[in-house]
Amino acid sequence: xxxxxxxxxxxxxxxVKVDDERMLLWVLRSDLGLTGTKFGCGEGLCGACTVIVDKxxxxxxxxxxxxxxxxxxxxxEGLGQNGLDAIQQAFLEHxxxxxxxxxxxxxxxxxxxxxxxxxxxxxxxxxxxxxxxCRCGAHVRIVEAIQDAAGVGKGGAL
Amino acid sequence: MKxxxxxxxxxxxxxxxxxxxxxxxxxxxxxxxxVNAYQEPARLPQRQNMPADLNAYLRIxxxxxxxxxxxxxxxxxxPMTSLAQLLAEELDVDYNSVDVVLGDTDLCPYDMGTFGSMxxxxxxxALRGAAAEARAVLLEMAAEQxxxxxxxxxxxxxxxxxxxxxAKRITYAQLVDGKRIERHxxxxxxxxxxxxxxxxxxxxxxxxxxxxxxxxxxxxxxxxPGLLHGRVVRPPAHGAKLVNADTSAAEKFGARVVRDGDLLxxxxxxxDLADRALxxxxxxxxxxxxxxxxxxxxxxxxxxxxxxxPAGGAGDLAAGEKASAIIVEETYLNSYVAHAAMExxxxxxxxxxxxxxxxxxxxxxxxxxxQVGQALGFTPQNVRIVAPYVGGGFGGKTAxxxxxxxxxxxxxxxxxxxxxxxxxEEFFYDTFxxxxxxxxxAGLTSAGKIALWDFNVVGAGERESDSFYDIPNKRAQSAGxxxxxxxxxxxxxxxxxxxxxSVNTNSFAxxxxxxxxxxxAGIDPLEFRLNxxxxxRLRRVLEAAAKQFGWKPGKAPSGRGVGVACxxxxxxxSATMAEVAVNKTTGHVQVKRMVSALDVGWxxxxxxxxxxxxxxxxxxxxxxxxEEVHFKDGEVLDRNFGSYEIPRFSWLPKIETxxxxxxxxxxxxGGEPPIITVGAVVANAIYDAVxxxxxxxxxxxxxxxxxxxxxx
Numbered sequence: 001x002x003x004x005x006x007x008x009x010x011x012x013x014x015x016v017k018v019d020d021e022r023m024l025l026w027v028l029r030s031d032l033g034l035t036g037t038k039f040g041c042g043e044g045l046c047g048a049c050t051v052i053v054d055k056x057x058x059x060x061x062x063x064x065x066x067x068x069x070x071x072x073x074x075x076x077e078g079l080g081q082n083g084l085d086a087i088q089q090a091f092l093e094h095x096x097x098x099x100x101x102x103x104x105x106x107x108x109x110x111x112x113x114x115x116x117x118x119x120x121x122x123x124x125x126x127x128x129x130x131x132x133x134c135r136c137g138a139h140v141r142i143v144e145a146i147q148d149a150a151g152v153g154k155g156g157a158l
Numbered sequence: 159m160k161x162x163x164x165x166x167x168x169x170x171x172x173x174x175x176x177x178x179x180x181x182x183x184x185x186x187x188x189x190x191x192x193v194n195a196y197q198e199p200a201r202l203p204q205r206q207n208m209p210a211d212l213n214a215y216l217r218i219x220x221x222x223x224x225x226x227x228x229x230x231x232x233x234x235x236x237p238m239t240s241l242a243q244l245l246a247e248e249l250d251v252d253y254n255s256v257d258v259v260l261g262d263t264d265l266c267p268y269d270m271g272t273f274g275s276m277x278x279x280x281x282x283x284a285l286r287g288a289a290a291e292a293r294a295v296l297l298e299m300a301a302e303q304x305x306x307x308x309x310x311x312x313x314x315x316x317x318x319x320x321x322x323x324x325a326k327r328i329t330y331a332q333l334v335d336g337k338r339i340e341r342h343x344x345x346x347x348x349x350x351x352x353x354x355x356x357x358x359x360x361x362x363x364x365x366x367x368x369x370x371x372x373x374x375x376x377x378x379x380x381x382x383p384g385l386l387h388g389r390v391v392r393p394p395a396h397g398a399k400l401v402n403a404d405t406s407a408a409e410k411f412g413a414r415v416v417r418d419g420d421l422l423x424x425x426x427x428x429x430d431l432a433d434r435a436l437x438x439x440x441x442x443x444x445x446x447x448x449x450x451x452x453x454x455x456x457x458x459x460x461x462x463x464x465x466x467x468p469a470g471g472a473g474d475l476a477a478g479e480k481a482s483a484i485i486v487e488e489t490y491l492n493s494y495v496a497h498a499a500m501e502x503x504x505x506x507x508x509x510x511x512x513x514x515x516x517x518x519x520x521x522x523x524x525x526x527x528x529q530v531g532q533a534l535g536f537t538p539q540n541v542r543i544v545a546p547y548v549g550g551g552f553g554g555k556t557a558x559x560x561x562x563x564x565x566x567x568x569x570x571x572x573x574x575x576x577x578x579x580x581x582x583e584e585f586f587y588d589t590f591x592x593x594x595x596x597x598x599x600a601g602l603t604s605a606g607k608i609a610l611w612d613f614n615v616v617g618a619g620e621r622e623s624d625s626f627y628d629i630p631n632k633r634a635q636s637a638g639x640x641x642x643x644x645x646x647x648x649x650x651x652x653x654x655x656x657x658x659x660s661v662n663t664n665s666f667a668x669x670x671x672x673x674x675x676x677x678x679a680g681i682d683p684l685e686f687r688l689n690x691x692x693x694x695r696l697r698r699v700l701e702a703a704a705k706q707f708g709w710k711p712g713k714a715p716s717g718r719g720v721g722v723a724c725x726x727x728x729x730x731x732s733a734t735m736a737e738v739a740v741n742k743t744t745g746h747v748q749v750k751r752m753v754s755a756l757d758v759g760w761x762x763x764x765x766x767x768x769x770x771x772x773x774x775x776x777x778x779x780x781x782x783x784x785e786e787v788h789f790k791d792g793e794v795l796d797r798n799f800g801s802y803e804i805p806r807f808s809w810l811p812k813i814e815t816x817x818x819x820x821x822x823x824x825x826x827x828g829g830e831p832p833i834i835t836v837g838a839v840v841a842n843a844i845y846d847a848v849x850x851x852x853x854x855x856x857x858x859x860x861x862x863x864x865x866x867x868x869x870x
Contacts, residue, residue, distance in 0.1 A: 019431075022428075022430055022431075023430060025430075026428060026429050026430035029429070030387075030427075030428050030429055030430075031428070033381070035372075035375070035378075035379035035381075036371070036372020036373065037372070038376075038500075038501070038549070039378070039502070039578065040500050040501075040502075040581070041581045041798050041799055042580055042581060042798075043581075043798055043799075043800070045798055045799040045800055046500065046799055048500055075372070076371065076372030077371075077372055079371075080371075084370065084371070088370040088371065089370075091369075091370045092366045092367065092370045095363055095366065095765065095766075095769055097234070097366075097369050097370070098234030098235065098236070098550075098769060098773055099233055099234030099499070099500065099501070099547070099548065099549045099550040100234065100365065100368070100369030100374055100547060100549070101376065101499075101500040101501045101547075101549030101550060102500045102549075103369050103370060103372075104372045107370065125807075126807045126808055126810070127808075129807045130806050130807045130808045131806070132806075132807075133500065133799060133804060133806060134500070135498055135499050135500050135550045135552070135777065135804060136234045136550055136773045136777070137772055137773030137774065137775070137776030137777045137805070138769070138772070138773065139772075139776055139805075139806075139807050139810050140772050140776070140810065140813050141769070141772070142807075143807070143810070
């Protein structure tokens with residue numbers, strides 16, 4: 001059904017008049033021009049499209065836009081609007097990416113983890129990140145970056 | 159001042175276009191002869207086809223910024239960083255003052271494509287030469303301005319000073335201000351690696367900020383007013399023929415429909431609504447005749463392969479047979495493997511004033527330029543291809559069919575058009591790593607030396623099929639491969655290069671067989687390899703890996719679950735050791751630790767090289783343990799990551815990387831070498847753990863279970 005959906009996007013009010021069954025990914029990328037959120041699989045299997053909705057990491061490719069009415073959405077563009085967020089900084093310093101295509105989703109998935117669990121163990125990181133796919137094999141550095149951002153270095157909460 | 163040498167190409171429209179885009183400053187161009195002077199002719203198979211190039215390698219602007227132009231593409235493997243390091247090093251400018259423009263056919267010098275770990279060995283020396291040339295020119299200019307002989311001048315961070323009168327100084331930016339100076343690459347001597355302060359040292363990646371902020375643009379991130387998203391009607395199976403299609407429901411939905419020869423597509427201004435419109439097309443296809451599937455493929459390959467061709471050898475096989483006390487013969491198999499880059503094939507095409515510009519996820523923008531020009535009937539000047547950030551390639555983006563689709567649809571509709579393949583299209587049209595069969599017949603003397611080695615590969619290609627071990631009587635033969643020229647129908651769909659083409663397959667077979675022989679001889683597998691190895695660089699990587707791993711000699715199977723494998727790729731030497739745990743009930747394999755040593759001569763960016771090593775080892779676990787394309791009668795049954803499983807965080811072993819410092823040797827690329835060892839090192843560690851030999855990749859729990867049962 002075409003109707004106006006309003007939500008908070010990266011800290012600012014936003015509304016779109018769209019078919020409310022459309023997936024959030026496409027509304028973000030095409031209607032709102034926020035292309036930092038990526039398409040990878042379209043079925044919620046890879047995590048490239050991950051955004052934060054009310055502090056939870058969700059797969060925007062499988063989230064109808066009607067489900068986010070009235071909610072707070074953060075995309076990669078909304079993270080660290082005044083300088084890099086700690087998790088972005090850690091990804092940057094550890095070179096926790098190669099091609100960069102999965103990176104927005106990785107960063108936001110990790111961000112949601114740290115919101116809920118500020119000092120995750122190594123196993124908690126692995127479990128939480130396991131459904132985010134990276135083809136280049138940056139996994140080792142992604143784990144290190146998350147540990148660094150959480151202040152739980154290798155010798156820490158393992 | 160020197161005049162440009164005789165290689166100067168004619169000024170033409172394209173050259174003027176370049177200056178319009180690049181502005182004033184100092185430019186270093188090159189002529190074809192000069193490029194070849196910096197490259198090994200044997201490694202330039204297409205050099206006779208290389209056009210006389212018109213674009214510059216580098217520009218020094220009046221603002222002091224230096225721009226590096228390269229037809230290479232940033233796929234994640236880091237050329238944006240390593241090329242900037244080389245340029246900063248030879249030119250003596252600050253690394254942070256270097257900008258890198260990649261993969262733009264209007265701005266960058268011609269390039270064959272980004273594959274084969276060739277950025278550094280092939281483009282690197284030419285770029286260093288251009289930088290050295292620019293530096294020499296600037297020193298000459300400074301000598302005139304400062305009234306001081308060149309020998310007395312020194313350069314640091316783009317500032318030239320007179321050693322005897324340090325107050326006498328001038329910057330590169332001041333020297334080139336308001337001028338347009340063109341130079342051609344000459345053979346100015348390069349700096350010795352030992353004097354490097356920027357290259358051969360770890361560098362911060364140039365693409366880091368773009369990638370952690372989501373600002374970096376990929377081919378599907380470009381947009382224009384009126385942009386349409388094109389979705390092409392696809393057959394359900396390779397070989398299926400379109401009988402008819404009813405597009406009325408899609409049109410009623412508001413989509414545009416284009417029929418252009420073999421191309422039938424729907425277009426909509428929203429990508430997801432274009433998908434919906436595609437779903438409304440009622441298309442009927444005639445199915446192809448029944449064909450092979452992923453079980454019968456190996457017999458099919460043996461039946462349909464062309465005659466084997468010699469790929470190396472020495473001595474006399476009959477003599478080897480005679481000298482052997484034991485003969486060991488095995489057949490190794492591997493399935494088709496997908497590239498499965500996270501970014502699917504994407505392109506955005508815009509045609510304005512008769513010129514098409516297409517942003518494409520491709521590893522080879524210059525060949526895509528040719529394809530798009532042909533499809534549109536446009537002259538080369540009227541096609542510009544830009545490969546922006548590319549979300550992974552691994553050999554799977556060496557062509558650009560999606561660019562041709564987007565360009566044709568843009569021409570047909572008169573609108574800018576974006577084509578982004580969905581995951582099912584990505585699997586369906588992938589040019590897979592070929593399925594292959596390798597047969598090895600080898601003989602051991604009673605003293606535990608290999609006397610005979612007969613290696614036959616079908617399907618994968620010949621690279622590294624000839625063994626580097628010291629074996630007096632050996633032969634390598636190869637039939638068919640990833641490079642094309644296979645009989646029709648041999649591979650039931652497209653095959654092509656996949657990270658280290660041929661060499662994953664051939665290394666898996668060779669290194670598995672070496673371990674079987676070592677076990678038969680009752681010799682530790684590392685010692686057995688060293689007993690047959692005079693190549694100093696390979697010995698060194700093996701010894702370095704063993705030291706870091708803490709390798710304790712033993713006869714396999716020792717129950718410890720440790721393994722070793724080594725190999726050569728494009729001249730780079732790699733050795734990996736691994737420790738695995740095998741669940742005997744489920745057949746599940748967990749790789750616990752990997753130690754890998756690599757000799758690429760010297761690494762331009764040692765940290766970048768380690769990233770590539772980690773990436774190779776992690777990605778390699780996929781083809782080793784889970785990845786195989788399922789198919790039947792032309793239909794690719796894998797349509798997404800649900801059935802085609804790639805490595806994930808929970809698979810991660812502890813990874814340790816060792817870079818051998820060999821500054822006297824040429825710098826080689828490292829995006830591929832370590833991945834070649836992964837199949838065999840895991841197979842060998844599985845054998846060491848449980849005494850079961852798995853001969854087929856991927857080593858799924860089922861296959862490990864079967865090997866355990868066979869062993870009894």
